[in-house]
Amino acid sequence: MNKERLNRLKPLIGLLIFSVIISIINPRFLSIFNILNVLRQTSINAIIAAGMTFVILTGGIDLSVGSVLAFSGAVAAAMVAAGQPLILVLIVTLITGTAMGLVTGTIISRGKVQAFIATLVTMTIVRGATLVFTEGKPINAGIGRASDSFAWLGGGYILGIPVPVYIMAVVYAIVWYTLHQTRFGRYTYALGGNEEAARLSGLSTKKLKTIVYGISGFLASLSGIIMTSRLSSAQPTAGTGYELDAIAAVVLGGTSLAGGSGRILGTVVGALIIGVLNNSLNLMNVSSYYQMIAKGAVILLAVLIDRKNK
Amino acid sequence: MNKERLNRLKPLIGLLIFSVIISIINPRFLSIFNILNVLRQTSINAIIAAGMTFVILTGGIDLSVGSVLAFSGAVAAAMVAAGQPLILVLIVTLITGTAMGLVTGTIISRGKVQAFIATLVTMTIVRGATLVFTEGKPINAGIGRASDSFAWLGGGYILGIPVPVYIMAVVYAIVWYTLHQTRFGRYTYALGGNEEAARLSGLSTKKLKTIVYGISGFLASLSGIIMTSRLSSAQPTAGTGYELDAIAAVVLGGTSLAGGSGRILGTVVGALIIGVLNNSLNLMNVSSYYQMIAKGAVILLAVLIDRKNK
Amino acid sequence: NNQAESDQVKVGLLLSTLDNPFFVEMKEGVEAAAIISGYTLIVLDSQNDPAKELGNMEDLITQGVDVILINPTDSDAVGNAIKMANRQSIPVITLDRGASEGKVATHIASDNVAGGYMAGEFIIELLGGTGKVVELEGIAGTSAARDRGKGFNDAISTSSIEVVARQVADFDRTKGLNVMENIIQAQSEIDAVFAHNDEMALGALKAIEGSGRDIIVVGFDANPDAVRSVSEGGMAATVAQKPYDIGYMGIEAAKKILNSEMLDAYIPVDLQLIKQ
Amino acid sequence: MKEKKPILQMENITKDFPGVKALDSVHLNVFKGEVMALLGENGAGKSTLMKILSGVYENEKGSILLKDKSIQITSPKNAMDLGIGIIHQELNLIPGLTVGENIFLGKEPTNKSKNINWNKLYTDSDNLLKRLGSSINSKAPASTLSIGDQQMVEIAKALSVDAEILIFDEPTDALTDREANNLFRVIEELKENGKGIVYISHRLPEVFEICDRVTVLRDGQFIGERAVSELDEDGIIEMMVGRKLTDQIPFSPHRAGEILLEVKDFNSSVSNNINFNIKQGEIVGIGGLMGAGRTEMALSLYGMYPCNSGEIILNGQSIKIDSPQKAIEKGIAYVSEDRKQLGLFLGLSIKDNITLPALKEFEKLLYKIDEKERNSSVDEYINQISIKTPNRDQLVGNLSGGNQQKIAIARGLITKPKLLILDEPTRGVDVGAKKEIYTLINKFKDEGLAILMISSEMPELLGLSDRILVMHNNTITGELSRDEASQESIMRMAVGLKEKVSE
Numbered sequence A, B: 001m002n003k004e005r006l007n008r009l010k011p012l013i014g015l016l017i018f019s020v021i022i023s024i025i026n027p028r029f030l031s032i033f034n035i036l037n038v039l040r041q042t043s044i045n046a047i048i049a050a051g052m053t054f055v056i057l058t059g060g061i062d063l064s065v066g067s068v069l070a071f072s073g074a075v076a077a078a079m080v081a082a083g084q085p086l087i088l089v090l091i092v093t094l095i096t097g098t099a100m101g102l103v104t105g106t107i108i109s110r111g112k113v114q115a116f117i118a119t120l121v122t123m124t125i126v127r128g129a130t131l132v133f134t135e136g137k138p139i140n141a142g143i144g145r146a147s148d149s150f151a152w153l154g155g156g157y158i159l160g161i162p163v164p165v166y167i168m169a170v171v172y173a174i175v176w177y178t179l180h181q182t183r184f185g186r187y188t189y190a191l192g193g194n195e196e197a198a199r200l201s202g203l204s205t206k207k208l209k210t211i212v213y214g215i216s217g218f219l220a221s222l223s224g225i226i227m228t229s230r231l232s233s234a235q236p237t238a239g240t241g242y243e244l245d246a247i248a249a250v251v252l253g254g255t256s257l258a259g260g261s262g263r264i265l266g267t268v269v270g271a272l273i274i275g276v277l278n279n280s281l282n283l284m285n286v287s288s289y290y291q292m293i294a295k296g297a298v299i300l301l302a303v304l305i306d307r308k309n310k
Numbered sequence C: 001n002n003q004a005e006s007d008q009v010k011v012g013l014l015l016s017t018l019d020n021p022f023f024v025e026m027k028e029g030v031e032a033a034a035i036i037s038g039y040t041l042i043v044l045d046s047q048n049d050p051a052k053e054l055g056n057m058e059d060l061i062t063q064g065v066d067v068i069l070i071n072p073t074d075s076d077a078v079g080n081a082i083k084m085a086n087r088q089s090i091p092v093i094t095l096d097r098g099a100s101e102g103k104v105a106t107h108i109a110s111d112n113v114a115g116g117y118m119a120g121e122f123i124i125e126l127l128g129g130t131g132k133v134v135e136l137e138g139i140a141g142t143s144a145a146r147d148r149g150k151g152f153n154d155a156i157s158t159s160s161i162e163v164v165a166r167q168v169a170d171f172d173r174t175k176g177l178n179v180m181e182n183i184i185q186a187q188s189e190i191d192a193v194f195a196h197n198d199e200m201a202l203g204a205l206k207a208i209e210g211s212g213r214d215i216i217v218v219g220f221d222a223n224p225d226a227v228r229s230v231s232e233g234g235m236a237a238t239v240a241q242k243p244y245d246i247g248y249m250g251i252e253a254a255k256k257i258l259n260s261e262m263l264d265a266y267i268p269v270d271l272q273l274i275k276q
Numbered sequence D: 001m002k003e004k005k006p007i008l009q010m011e012n013i014t015k016d017f018p019g020v021k022a023l024d025s026v027h028l029n030v031f032k033g034e035v036m037a038l039l040g041e042n043g044a045g046k047s048t049l050m051k052i053l054s055g056v057y058e059n060e061k062g063s064i065l066l067k068d069k070s071i072q073i074t075s076p077k078n079a080m081d082l083g084i085g086i087i088h089q090e091l092n093l094i095p096g097l098t099v100g101e102n103i104f105l106g107k108e109p110t111n112k113s114k115n116i117n118w119n120k121l122y123t124d125s126d127n128l129l130k131r132l133g134s135s136i137n138s139k140a141p142a143s144t145l146s147i148g149d150q151q152m153v154e155i156a157k158a159l160s161v162d163a164e165i166l167i168f169d170e171p172t173d174a175l176t177d178r179e180a181n182n183l184f185r186v187i188e189e190l191k192e193n194g195k196g197i198v199y200i201s202h203r204l205p206e207v208f209e210i211c212d213r214v215t216v217l218r219d220g221q222f223i224g225e226r227a228v229s230e231l232d233e234d235g236i237i238e239m240m241v242g243r244k245l246t247d248q249i250p251f252s253p254h255r256a257g258e259i260l261l262e263v264k265d266f267n268s269s270v271s272n273n274i275n276f277n278i279k280q281g282e283i284v285g286i287g288g289l290m291g292a293g294r295t296e297m298a299l300s301l302y303g304m305y306p307c308n309s310g311e312i313i314l315n316g317q318s319i320k321i322d323s324p325q326k327a328i329e330k331g332i333a334y335v336s337e338d339r340k341q342l343g344l345f346l347g348l349s350i351k352d353n354i355t356l357p358a359l360k361e362f363e364k365l366l367y368k369i370d371e372k373e374r375n376s377s378v379d380e381y382i383n384q385i386s387i388k389t390p391n392r393d394q395l396v397g398n399l400s401g402g403n404q405q406k407i408a409i410a411r412g413l414i415t416k417p418k419l420l421i422l423d424e425p426t427r428g429v430d431v432g433a434k435k436e437i438y439t440l441i442n443k444f445k446d447e448g449l450a451i452l453m454i455s456s457e458m459p460e461l462l463g464l465s466d467r468i469l470v471m472h473n474n475t476i477t478g479e480l481s482r483d484e485a486s487q488e489s490i491m492r493m494a495v496g497l498k499e500k501v502s503e
């Protein structure tokens, strides 16, 4: 039991040790301002990764999150620019993202297509749709009567802490509750543990699977809103490659890609590790070529240490 | 048995029907010139996908192929430009690619890191290494005493047929033989079918796994040579995203991402489907945004039909 | 009908990418001019991949085009694609980026090195020849990033301005924002930022606004968002490249070729520093 | 016999798992030309000991002597090279390969050019299977085999190496008597050829049929080694459980009530023309040979295979069951024979495994699951059916096979079904636990539960059932009352002799 608890804390301990090393190299790292920076920068990946955790726990994967983020951002920006009220913008955008996820989920669950392929396909199609929708150009979200309140979502502060950090915290609280305190959470683990047995135990596995991708779509579009709000502009290429960062966060947090085992709080630590890594490599002014190498090496090291002690 | 044979032929039948439709829409499609084009365009993806088939048959995945392709291309170009003889260029480059694959394989088999993560890491690290090696600039392979013979590998013809098409044919012949006539091939299937059972049957599963990634690295670097030769130049960003095309080819060819079942000849058909798709969308003058959508939709359709009849 | 089709001039346009507004504008310039001239236009997107570019070239040749306008993914890598068109005697015009090999009828572009130099000189002027700057670089390995970086660094090497941080932000606004935020943490003193394009510049501007510091931002491209920002006093300046004009002039040059008129080997498109 | 020297000796073998001492200084001897039975309750450590011997676990404490020479066994391959062959308790075939390829995996016959000699591979496979009296096609993909057939292939696989020492870990677990007898014939041959054999089983009559000596383990401890001739069944049980057990298969004379479920002319893709009924408080046994389609029928009723025609009537009402979810809703529960693939979540805790289908019952405000209630419910089952585990949060994958089986049954019961379908309910369960499960089955019967019990174990089938249905070729070929039923009458129907047995 004690050993297991230690195992659970390993990503967190890793993050702390890593942070200490960095703050010795560069004391600025520990400034309040920088810590808030890291948290805000991490929030987008962390929110996507929360949805990805659901998907991966069921043994699936979602490569389409980056495209859904971009499409949602474009929808939000276009609506803001068209002068729609904030609440409508949020509702429509989040429904759009969720619907995209549900469609992907249906392809996987009813069409029996492997998640990797199904989401690869939706990644491509949704990216194409985003380019068609935006005509390949950014959409300015800095005009329209809701533009100020919209901008606050990504750029505002409450008590000196950035709004996206609150959003991230709320998302994780809800996700944690869902995974660990509700029936749906248990079903998610069961589905990933043994799909056939889950079906024989009377779970509607298809519905569950579909919903899980819906959640991922919802959170990807929430991230799209935050990102678009921060930039006051929706980029057609936004989110490209984000799926990989999200997957890395989930795995660094100790969730197995095979499904059925993992922890949501690990994921937020995983996202923070990646965020701290990006931030510190920038602070240390490491050239971008070497940044890639360093980032890869740190992730590998973390995963290897994690494996070793198991 | 008959039904199974039909199932095996399905990708091929799909390809043929598809080709007929396209040639009705645009008769230019069937010109010898265009067919040779498609074959040559397909060869790079097809060769990568051959290696990917091994990896996927064992239940793994290799996201690093694009980076290995780029690094190998850079090594080859630098050696050609430095005036090295062709044979040395080839040997060193192929060994480099194979070694990279073997390292990745070792991380997976000995380090017990999931293939997705391990190859994601090597994808990043090797891309970084390529940028460091090339200093972010293309390397010209059009100078040096071997430059002409080097250029022939990607751009030459034998009896009117492009050299890369021969290389692709030889690769597939050897891979087919290995998979279906040798013990190594059977072990590849066994490993993917049930790793624990393979181990209990006395197979050295770790060694097998490592080798499989070595093969993938070898073939990725062979593709890197062909590409660099065709362009007479090595690009630091070459091959970005190629892993997805290769995986799509393997899956379209009927190999399961779960490992243990599939056919190498399906893979070449899968690669051709993608090649024909790219070519025909261009010939039909479909705008590039809609090409993404169309490509995604066709792949989805193909996979859905494949699932349906099983 | 058939007659009309074979009469119509077919122009092929190969673009390095279409997911960047710069090239979308270039395409729109080509399209506008093609409509006026009554040309059929075939547009293909190389998605920043020279191998795809080569395949696209083959597909264009299969279509039997009369002229090819190409915006190369990379000046070196495009050589064999151009030679391929040369073998079929199809005239080739390069846009925005040149080709180091192959026969090209003309090259229409603004000079990226000169643009980078222009930005450098502007910053020297504003800072009075001394200060600390940050350079946000474009996608590693692209010629635009290389050339602009070269021009800029050549310019400031004549002054006592020092580059205190140089980071890649991939021509991307979000990355520009994040990277700049981090740099601001590391550097207590920054006077100016030069970004290889406006997307990154606009991202950096967001970061600077958030930090409350006073830093000059200079971008590249003069895209609509950036021009607006300059006019509102956000960004200090942007180097205008006029991609629409580049595209439009491409078709005009093609028309001359088809009429067997003489063309200069290089048709420069003015760069212009847009400032308040 | 006493002074005979063992060819293999395992001495002081100790093995720890996190939280469990699986083996504590255990001994085992294997003699040339003899069968050593290795007995003990579920979780006693039998499989663990054999995994050490076959190289699955390495570097454990203790020593192994092969023909008086101390050896280190470092890997499965190494064990094979040393002449040790094993059939593991859990089936381990590779679904994508053919039967023949599975049998010769890792030791394929090759021809001069190092290619696989396919002809030899398949002829040799056919011969091995024939020797076992099996008619499996060696070119069929392993994925199409039933559990029993898979077990036969595993046996063939172990026989394909000419091992000096052969280990059988519950080989008859999934076999019916006919296949089991074929296996025993082969084991006799092996004995005559001077092989040393270790035989693990929970079916005690088999021990008297083929074994020469027994070694008994209890809780990872070595209890003793005896000659079979010195012992009787009760003696063995006493060594195993440390106390006397009586009345192994208790029958409850409880009188059945109203008809609960009636199946009329039911057809699905895997079952033909099924007709039967079952009453409340009744145990209906289903007998048949391997591959008779019993599992398929059960799964059809459970909604896994769609009903093509016919009717299911529950409590007088015609119902439609198109998914397991629906079946559970209607009060039907099914406990699978294939616990690894279809039954359990090996990576989840005991608690989750048991409560999964009934989670809704524990839901409180804001969909929160009441963990206290859930814990006490789980603990009740752990006590009631004696699941041997350190705690309810233990991963099911870490439990012994028998304990896993009990978890599967507990899960079937937690939905409080009206009809419980048990498919080989005591597969791999030890004598003590078997008795507990029987008692439990009877208890539920007394409470009015209808129980449909598929079983390949004759004593179990004959001992517990009120009535017995016999299947052959995916249909029911006959019905026997408790009084009519006997091993012979069941076998006759099972091979398809459809005759009226009774008068």
Ligand SMILES: Nc1ncnc2c1ncn2[C@@H]1O[C@H](COP(=O)(O)OP(=O)(O)OP(=O)(O)O)[C@@H](O)[C@H]1O
Residues within 6 Å of the ligand: D017, D018, D020, D021, D022, D040, D041, D042, D043, D044, D045, D046, D047, D048, D049, D089, D397, D398, D399, D400, D401, D402, D403, D428, D430
């Ligand atoms: N991988 C493992 N991790 C943790 N505990 C284990 C593991 N494998 C077995 N055990 C524990 O070791 C003990 C012995 O298990 P083993 O499988 O050897 O029992 P067995 O005698 O073969 O039982 P059965 O008759 O049920 O097959 C059990 O308590 C089991 O829970």
Ligand SMILES: Nc1ncnc2c1ncn2[C@@H]1O[C@H](COP(=O)(O)OP(=O)(O)OP(=O)(O)O)[C@@H](O)[C@H]1O
Residues within 6 Å of the ligand: D143, D144, D145, D146, D147, D148, D149, D288, D289, D290, D291, D292, D293, D294, D295, D296, D337, D456
């Ligand atoms: N996945 C499958 N694909 C093809 N055939 C199968 C499959 N599973 C089972 N079968 C076949 O269906 C028939 C019935 O299977 P099964 O052996 O499970 O029946 P059973 O009467 O339940 O036997 P058991 O005594 O093993 O429970 C067998 O002939 C078997 O080979």
Ligand SMILES: O[C@@H]1[C@H](O)[C@H](O)CO[C@H]1O
Residues within 6 Å of the ligand: C020, C022, C096, C138, C144, C171, C196, C197, C198, C220, C221, C241
């Ligand atoms: O000139 C263009 C634009 O500046 C773009 O932003 C990046 O690519 C360059 O080639």
Ligand SMILES: [Mg+2]
Residues within 6 Å of the ligand: D046, D047, D048, D089, D169, D400, D401
């Ligand atoms: Mg056991």
Ligand SMILES: [Mg+2]
Residues within 6 Å of the ligand: D294, D295, D296, D337, D423
């Ligand atoms: Mg059965």
